[in-house]
Amino acid sequence: MPDRIVIVGAGQAGGQTAVSLRLMGHKGPIVLIGDEAHVPYERPPLSKAFLAGDVGHERLYLKKPNYYGDHDIELRLNTRVTAIDRAAKTVTLGSGENLTYDKLVLAMGSRVRRLDVPGGDLPGIHYLRTLADVEEIKASLKQSARAAIVGGGYIGLEVAAVLTKLGASPVVIEVMDQVMARAMAPKVASFFEQVHRSHGVDIRLKTGVTGFEAGSDGRVAAAITNSGEKIPADLVIIGIGILPEAELAAEAGLTVENGIAVDEYGRTEDPSVFAAGDCTNHPNALLDRRLRLESVQNAVSQGKTVATAIIGKPAPYAEVPWFWSDQFDLKLQIVGLSDPTDEVVIRGSVEECKFSACYLRNGIFVAINCINTLRDFNAAKKLIAAHARPDPVTLADPDIALKEFE
Amino acid sequence: MSKIIVTDREGVTTTIEGDTGLSVMENLRDNDFPIAAICGGCCSCATCHVYVEESWFVKLPERSEDEGELLDGSGHMQPTSRLSCQIEFTDELDGLALTIAPED
Numbered sequence: 001m002p003d004r005i006v007i008v009g010a011g012q013a014g015g016q017t018a019v020s021l022r023l024m025g026h027k028g029p030i031v032l033i034g035d036e037a038h039v040p041y042e043r044p045p046l047s048k049a050f051l052a053g054d055v056g057h058e059r060l061y062l063k064k065p066n067y068y069g070d071h072d073i074e075l076r077l078n079t080r081v082t083a084i085d086r087a088a089k090t091v092t093l094g095s096g097e098n099l100t101y102d103k104l105v106l107a108m109g110s111r112v113r114r115l116d117v118p119g120g121d122l123p124g125i126h127y128l129r130t131l132a133d134v135e136e137i138k139a140s141l142k143q144s145a146r147a148a149i150v151g152g153g154y155i156g157l158e159v160a161a162v163l164t165k166l167g168a169s170p171v172v173i174e175v176m177d178q179v180m181a182r183a184m185a186p187k188v189a190s191f192f193e194q195v196h197r198s199h200g201v202d203i204r205l206k207t208g209v210t211g212f213e214a215g216s217d218g219r220v221a222a223a224i225t226n227s228g229e230k231i232p233a234d235l236v237i238i239g240i241g242i243l244p245e246a247e248l249a250a251e252a253g254l255t256v257e258n259g260i261a262v263d264e265y266g267r268t269e270d271p272s273v274f275a276a277g278d279c280t281n282h283p284n285a286l287l288d289r290r291l292r293l294e295s296v297q298n299a300v301s302q303g304k305t306v307a308t309a310i311i312g313k314p315a316p317y318a319e320v321p322w323f324w325s326d327q328f329d330l331k332l333q334i335v336g337l338s339d340p341t342d343e344v345v346i347r348g349s350v351e352e353c354k355f356s357a358c359y360l361r362n363g364i365f366v367a368i369n370c371i372n373t374l375r376d377f378n379a380a381k382k383l384i385a386a387h388a389r390p391d392p393v394t395l396a397d398p399d400i401a402l403k404e405f406e
Numbered sequence: 407m408s409k410i411i412v413t414d415r416e417g418v419t420t421t422i423e424g425d426t427g428l429s430v431m432e433n434l435r436d437n438d439f440p441i442a443a444i445c446g447g448c449c450s451c452a453t454c455h456v457y458v459e460e461s462w463f464v465k466l467p468e469r470s471e472d473e474g475e476l477l478d479g480s481g482h483m484q485p486t487s488r489l490s491c492q493i494e495f496t497d498e499l500d501g502l503a504l505t506i507a508p509e510d
Contacts, residue, residue, distance in 0.1 A: 023438060042446040049448070059428075060446075064436055297444055297451075324450035331472065333450055374472050378452055378479035378510050403479060 002028030003102035005310065006091055008081045008248070010034025012042065012296055013277025014107035015062045016303030022071045024311050031074045031099060033081055033091075038131050039065045044296055046134045047158040047239075048326050052165060053138070057131065084252035086270055103310050106260055106268075106275040107303070108245035110294060115150060115238050119212030124220035125236040128155055140235050144168065148223045148233030150209050152179035154325050155239030157192065160201045161327040171202040171231055173209055173223065183323070183334055184369050185344045188357045191371070192327065195353070199328055204231075212236065242294055244279045257281055259292035264316035266306035274309060276302035285318040286385055287337070297322050320385045322377075329353070333377045336367030336384045348373055348398040355398075356380070363389045379403040408500035411459075412439060415506055424495045430456070430502070431491035441506060447491035452476045452510065454490045459503035466493060482507050 005021060007014045010032050018032045034040070041060040049055045058064075068075040080094040090098040112127040114120070126137050141147075147163055149156045152174030163170045172179070178189035179196075193203050208226040215221030215234070222230040244259040254268050255261040259281030266274045266282070277299035281292045298321060305317040325332040330353060338359040348355030348371075356376045359367040365388045368380040379402035383390065390405050407423040410433055414420070422437045424430075431443050431454040442453035449472050458466065463486040469477070473492045477483045487507065495502070 019438075023440075045446060045448070059432075062435075067436070296446075300442060300444055322451075324445055324448070326448065326450075331450065374449075374475035375479045377476065378481070380479075381510070382481065401478075403481070 002026065003310070004029045004031075004100065005103045005105065006031045006033065006099055006101035007105040007107055008033050008091065009107035009109055009245075009277070009279070010036070010040050010075065010077065011107060011109045011277065011299065012040065012062065013109065013299035013303045014105065015040025016300045017105050017107060017276055017306050018068075018073050019063065019071075020304045020307035021310060022073065024307055024313075026307075026311055028102070029074065030072070031076060032068065033076045033079050033093070035078065035080045036130055036132065037078055039063070039068065039075065039077070041131060042296070043129075044324075046131065047128055047155050048162065050131075051134055051137065051159065052162045060131070081248060084248060084273075086252055086273065089272060102272065104273045105306055105310075106249055106273065106279060107277045107299075108248065108279045109299075110242035110278040111245050112238070113241040113243050115209060115240055117209060117211045119214065119220070122212050122214050122220040123218065124234055125212060125238065127238050128159065129242070137235075137237060141166065141168075144235035146233050147171070147235040147237065148173060148231055149237050149239065150223065151239040151241070152176070152203065152205070153182070153239055153241065154180065154323075156237070157196065157327050158325060159237050159239065160196060161199070164199050164201055164328075169200045169202065171204065171233065172196070173204045173207050173225065173231065175206070175208045177206050179203065179205075184338065185340070185342070185357060185359070187344065187346075188369050188371075191350055192330070195328060195330060242278070244281075244292060246279050249275070249279075264305075264318065265309040265314040266302055266317065267309060274306045276306045282317070285316065286320055291337075293321050295321060295323050320381055322381060329372075331370075331372050331374065333370040333374065334368070335370075335377065335381045338367035338369075342366060343392070345392050345395050347376070347396050358390075358395055360390075360392065365390055365395075373398075376402050379405075408495070408497050409502075410434075410495070410499075411501065411503040412437075413503075413505040414439060415508060424499070424502070426496050428495055429491050430493040430495050430504070431489070433495055434490055434506070439506060441490065442509070443491060445491075449473055449476060449489060449492055452480050452489060455480060455482065455507035455510070456488055456490045456504040457484055457486045457507055458488050459505075460486055462499070462502050462504070463488070465499075480507075480510050482510065
């Protein structure tokens with residue numbers, strides 16, 4: 001009898017695992033369990049084109065809704081898994097029903113980090129992670145006169161750009177002294193801050209939110225900062241990071257250390273249990289360390305990795321992480337993980353909004369932020385994976401294509 | 407229904423019924439061709455790279471600057487390279503023939 005596979009989480013990693021298993025010829029039952037109402041969909045457009053109203057639901061779906069039935073994948077939506085019994089090889093659903101498995105894949109993804117302050121759950125305060133979240137935000141936007149965004153990361157800045165395009169003048173409140181601090185050097189971040197400000201976004205750095213105040217209608221009316229200032233806002237969107245959904249694994253006795261611990265094949269210490277995507281902590285031979293990633297590229301690649309391991313053709317996963325973001329007319333593409341102590345080499349023109357920031361660590365090319373420099377993106381990916389040591393002076397010359405480097 | 411003739415990386419050619427109103431990438435993805443299309447069609451990754459048969463290539467709207475630059479960074483760019491997410495499939499493209507490019 002071919003294995004019965006149960007996948008917990010119907011996001012990009014879970015969806016990809018199911019699809020890849022069928023593509024790779026797995027004949028046994030596949031059950032894909034998701035706690036949202038939708039078939040697996042792409043999250044990145046939620047804070048971009050979908051929020052802007054440029055695309056509808058159906059363009060976000062990884063596969064058409066009928067795909068799962070057509071490929072004998074049992075899709076159980078609106079369903080939570082509450083426990084795993086590894087000895088009995090079962091998972092328990094919110095309804096109390098138990099499902100048996102031969103192989104279990106944990107792909108629960110992430111959940112938003114919540115801002116635990118007085119007034120933090122007032123009506124009008126939103127987080128942005130799911131399609132349903134964005135539907136609510138879109139509904140609130142219609143009546144909103146003043147929006148505040150807490151967090152100047154990708155989500156906050158993408159939302160700020162979309163709201164501006166829709167005619168609002170949002171305030172972005174960021175606790176650090178720069179935006180997108182995890183992704184880029186201060187001088188690149190300051191370029192983004194200037195672009196946002198030039199479009200009318202009010203960015204407040206080094207500002208924490210200590211609470212929210214309600215108006216006479218009971219809805220949020222202001223965000224209160226650590227300096228005591230009240231920033232009027234009838235719509236608040238909080239984007240202060242995400243946390244791995246790993247409790248289910250921890251409760252089942254699996255090792256969880258900043259994510260569910262897996263090896264390069266997506267295997268946990270239990271030979272019947274695998275994990276993929278945001279919820280994992282995994283080794284990466286190219287980076288020579290373990291890490292947890294919050295990205296689509298990782299979710300998709302690890303989903304495929306787990307599928308290959310399950311069908312008995314394991315192939316190790318090691319890719320340089322990459323990400324993208326769209327804000328106003330800026331197409332941002334990021335490869336690798338930079339560090340505040342890296343040397344930063346700028347190639348191109350900051351004034352013309354077309355430049356790359358290349359990060360060198362002890363001379364080794366480790367990361368790049370491409371700002372409207374799409375030509376650099378794939379070439380940099382290869383150089384970073386190869387641990388190239390480009391000459392910084394040559395690297396700074398945008399007329400020398402990155403693909404010419406060795 | 408209008409058709410798309412797809413040659414995969416193993417050289418196997420298949421004809422699929424294309425949905426108009428979707429991109430060529432979405433049609434390839436819906437039919438389980440092995441394109442990653444990780445960025446979902448926003449011209450940010452080049453993982454939906456195809457070579458369009460020359461007689462069709464010339465009929466397509468030209469590449470945007472972004473698409474051209476993204477392809478230029480790929481190690482597999484050819485004169486008929488396109489990102490399939492940037493081609494909207496229409497009835498006028500009935501019979502569109504393409505080959506899936508190697509992965510970068």
